[in-house]
Amino acid sequence: MITLSQIRSAATVIAPHVVRTPLLPFGSGWLKPENLQPIGAFKLRGALNALARLENREKGVVAYSSGNHAQAVAFAARLHGVPAAIVMPDNTPPVKIEATKALGAEVFIVGITERVERAEALVAERGATLIPPFDHPDVIAGQGTIGLEILEDLPDVEAVVVPMSGGGLISGVATAIKSLRPDVRVIGAEPELAADIADSLKAGALVRWDPLKRAQTVADALRDEPSALTWAHIGKLVDDVITVSEDEILGAVADLARRARLIAEPSGAVAVAAQAKLGGAGVAVVSGGNVDPGLLARLLAT
Amino acid sequence: MITLSQIRSAATVIAPHVVRTPLLPFGSGWLKPENLQPIGAFKLRGALNALARLENREKGVVAYSSGNHAQAVAFAARLHGVPAAIVMPDNTPPVKIEATKALGAEVFIVGITERVERAEALVAERGATLIPPFDHPDVIAGQGTIGLEILEDLPDVEAVVVPMSGGGLISGVATAIKSLRPDVRVIGAEPELAADIADSLKAGALVRWDPLKRAQTVADALRDEPSALTWAHIGKLVDDVITVSEDEILGAVADLARRARLIAEPSGAVAVAAQAKLGGAGVAVVSGGNVDPGLLARLLAT
Numbered sequence: 197m198i199t200l201s202q203i204r205s206a207a208t209v210i211a212p213h214v215v216r217t218p219l220l221p222f223g224s225g226w227l228k229p230e231n232l233q234p235i236g237a238f239k240l241r242g243a244l245n246a247l248a249r250l251e252n253r254e255k256g257v258v259a260y261s262s263g264n265h266a267q268a269v270a271f272a273a274r275l276h277g278v279p280a281a282i283v284m285p286d287n288t289p290p291v292k293i294e295a296t297k298a299l300g301a302e303v304f305i306v307g308i309t310e311r312v313e314r315a316e317a318l319v320a321e322r323g324a325t326l327i328p329p330f331d332h333p334d335v336i337a338g339q340g341t342i343g344l345e346i347l348e349d350l351p352d353v354e355a356v357v358v359p360m361s362g363g364g365l366i367s368g369v370a371t372a373i374k375s376l377r378p379d380v381r382v383i384g385a386e387p388e389l390a391a392d393i394a395d396s397l398k399a400g401a402l403v404r405w406d407p408l409k410r411a412q413t414v415a416d417a418l419r420d421e422p423s424a425l426t427w428a429h430i431g432k433l434v435d436d437v438i439t440v441s442e443d444e445i446l447g448a449v450a451d452l453a454r455r456a457r458l459i460a461e462p463s464g465a466v467a468v469a470a471q472a473k474l475g476g477a478g479v480a481v482v483s484g485g486n487v488d489p490g491l492l493a494r495l496l497a498t
Numbered sequence: 499m500i501t502l503s504q505i506r507s508a509a510t511v512i513a514p515h516v517v518r519t520p521l522l523p524f525g526s527g528w529l530k531p532e533n534l535q536p537i538g539a540f541k542l543r544g545a546l547n548a549l550a551r552l553e554n555r556e557k558g559v560v561a562y563s564s565g566n567h568a569q570a571v572a573f574a575a576r577l578h579g580v581p582a583a584i585v586m587p588d589n590t591p592p593v594k595i596e597a598t599k600a601l602g603a604e605v606f607i608v609g610i611t612e613r614v615e616r617a618e619a620l621v622a623e624r625g626a627t628l629i630p631p632f633d634h635p636d637v638i639a640g641q642g643t644i645g646l647e648i649l650e651d652l653p654d655v656e657a658v659v660v661p662m663s664g665g666g667l668i669s670g671v672a673t674a675i676k677s678l679r680p681d682v683r684v685i686g687a688e689p690e691l692a693a694d695i696a697d698s699l700k701a702g703a704l705v706r707w708d709p710l711k712r713a714q715t716v717a718d719a720l721r722d723e724p725s726a727l728t729w730a731h732i733g734k735l736v737d738d739v740i741t742v743s744e745d746e747i748l749g750a751v752a753d754l755a756r757r758a759r760l761i762a763e764p765s766g767a768v769a770v771a772a773q774a775k776l777g778g779a780g781v782a783v784v785s786g787g788n789v790d791p792g793l794l795a796r797l798l799a800t
Contacts, residue, residue: 215520221536229534231759234523453794457533457761457787485759492755493798496791 197428198333200375203340203368206245210338213244213275219349222456222468223476226353228346229456231464231485235271235299237264237417238339238365238483239329245338246327247272255323256280260315262288263417264484265329270299281324283315289488330364331423340368346479347376355381355478357438357467360393361418363426365483370433383478384430384437385470387413387445392421393430394437402427414442417463417484438470445469450495452482461487499730500635502677505642505670508547512640515546515577521651524758524770525778528655530648531758533766533787537573537601539566539719540641540667540785541631547640548629549574557625558582562617564590565719566786567631572601583626585617591790632666633725642670648781649678657683657780659740659769662695663720665728667785672735685780686732686739687772689715689747694723695732696739704729716744719765719786740772747771752797754784763789 215233219226230238243265250257256279259269266282273280280301284293285308297303306314319326328335342365346356356373358366370382386394389412392405402422410419422430440448448465451472452458460468464484471480517535521528532540545567552559558581561571568584575582582603586595587610599605608616621628630637644667648658658675660668672684688696691714694707704724712721724732742750750767753774754760762770766786773782 215522218517218520218534220517220534232520232522232531236759453761454791457538459755459759459761489756489798493795496795496798 198336198340198368198371200372202333202337203344203372206241206334206337207341207344209248210241210244210341214241216345219346219479220456225471225477226350226479227456227458227468228342228479228481229458230342231458231460231482235264235267236485237268237464238342238481239264239268240271241341242335242338242364243268243272243327244275246332246334247276247278249334250276250278250325252323252325253278255325257327258283258315258318258324259327259329260311261329262292264486266292266296267299269327270296270301274300281318283311283318285311292486330362330420331425336364336368336426336429338368339365340372342481343369343372347373350479353380353479355383355474357383357385357471357474357478357480359418359463359466359481359483360384360386360430360437361390362420363393363422363430365481366434367426367429369481370429374433381435382433383470383474384434385467386437386439387415387418387466388439388441389413390415390418391439394439396427397431397434397437415445415463415466417461418466438473440466440469440473444472446495448472449487449492453492453496458482459485459487459492461485500638500642500670500673502674504635504639505646505674508636508639509643509646511550512543512546512643516543518647521648521781522758527773527779528652528781529758529760529770530644530781530783531760532644533760533762533784537566537569538787539570539766540644540783541566541570542573543643544637544640544666545570545574545629546577548634548636549578549580551636552578552580552627554625554627555580557627559629560585560617560620560626561629561631562613563631564594566788568594568598569601571629572598572603576602583620585613585620587613631722632664633727638666638670638728638731640670641667642674644783645671645674649675652781655682655781657685657776659685659687659773659776659780659782661720661765661768661783661785662686662688662732662739663692664722665695665724665732667783668736669728669731671783672731676735683737684735685772685776686736687769688739688741689717689720689768690741690743691715692717692720693741696741698729699733699736699739717747717765717768719763720768740775742768742771742775746774748797750774751789751794755794755798760784761787761789761794763787
């Protein structure tokens with residue numbers, strides 16, 4: 197289990213390079229707009245913490261991701277002068293491949309089933325270090341800095357709503373909050389179509405869903421599942437889960453644009469959709485903003 | 499002329515009610531996203547400062563505006579428990595009328611040429627206080643708090659780019675910045691179609707443009723012109739003006755959406771368009787985000 201002191205240490209390390217996002221009033225609650233980070237997602241916090249603590253820097257890092265983790269590792273590696281190799285599946289939108297290359301990373305495009313194998317091969321060939329998207333204490337501690345900031349800015353907060361997928365974000369945030377304020381409720385948010393953690397919490401043990409089933413949600417950054425490490429945090433620290441429909445997710449994207457002037461990707465709006473079902477109270481983490489412009493245009497035009 | 503101490507005092511007064519907006523990295527420069535204020539624009543700062551200092555509170559306030567000032571005064575009046583009457587022209591979009599009513603203001607819809615007369619009549623009938631959109635020291639001091647925050651967050655800032663219309667925002671920001679750091683450049687941004695201040699600075703005296711000419715720009719919040727008070731600040735404190743085309747303004751709205759995940763209205767993106775012509779450096783104030791969703795959808799779809 198990660199500790200409060202690991203999160204406090206991460207906060208010091210990443211502070212010069214992340215946006216200190218404010219809490220934005222939103223109805224009767226608040227938003228924590230992590231979509232405003234330089235790469236458009238909270239993932240930068242964990243990647244920066246992991247890169248800052250990296251040993252064997254000259255041999256570089258490897259990551260596999262089609263999404264925000266790819267850009268987060270590329271950004272953090274460039275900042276620390278560390279070579280980065282990113283393995284991306286061949287169905288990744290070209291704009292995300294270009295953005296990762298623009299951050300100076302070496303990009304390898306492979307079939308979706310080959311990405312772990314290729315990443316492990318790169319690690320072996322180069323003696324490089326794999327930076328996982330959530331299954332690592334430094335990554336979790338970096339994401340946990342969001343929890344510290346929420347408590348600093350809103351000491352009387354009652355509930356924090358956090359999207360869940362691999363579980364790195366909520367593991368970190370829940371550790372920060374429960375360590376300092378066990379009375380604050382930490383609520384996970386999941387798409388109904390990828391509600392494996394809701395099932396797991398009901399069962400009291402990690403329940404696996406078929407990856408093809410989880411892949412159906414429009415919240416494409418929430419199709420992962422917890423590791424043993426993140427499940428250990430979630431099972432112990434998360435008070436409740438709220439699941440949301442695809443329509444509720446897209447409605448929250450439109451609502452954020454119209455009422456908060458924020459652009460969120462569907463995954464980034466899942467906690468906001470859950471917050472609405474909670475009556476609007478508490479702090480919802482807007483976790484990312486890398487939406488397809490065409491999708492946003494269609495949502496705004498209706 | 500307003501003073502640094504008036505701005506510092508405003509900062510203390512409004513702090514509990516405004517978002518402390520962060521600086522967001524953007525290319526080689528930074529954004530100050532005032533579109534994230536609760537009513538979607540910087541105008542809240544000035545209105546909150548004016549309402550906090552109001553005498554004769556029980557007789558209420560009056561404002562005339564079709565735009566962000568209407569909601570700013572309504573929001574600030576509700577917060578201070580002061581009755582607010584807002585006069586709006588009959589071509590105001592219904593969504594803005596509803597938003598102003600939802601903030602508890604009494605709204606009067608009049609022909610565009612009658613709004614000053616009607617507001618003055620309400621002031622006379624009720625003994626109420628008129629809150630002007632820019633021509634008032636308390637309003638200017640409130641907007642100036644943005645300048646203090648920029649210097650706090652980025653002590654080595656070299657240039658600040660600020661949109662200009664009535665001139666309240668740049669008068670306040672320039673006073674804060676030049677008082678503390680005379681070496682920092684303060685640059686005004688104007689649409690080419692409403693570049694009366696650029697002409698005035700060239701002429702060394704306030705030049706008036708025909709209101710119908712100024713009304714052509716898509717930046718509908720920048721169709722006003724300075725008062726004697728704001729011109730006194732602008733003529734003394736502003737280093738330079740950059741004018742931008744309508745295409746550059748709309749391009750900046752799209753750029754903010756795609757690269758910064760921020761929704762700006764055209765007026766709110768004018769300083770960003772000017773910043774681009776400056777090579778991307780410095781801090782650009784994103785002054786507002788109340789864009790027509792249909793316009794944004796069209797810009798994102800192309």
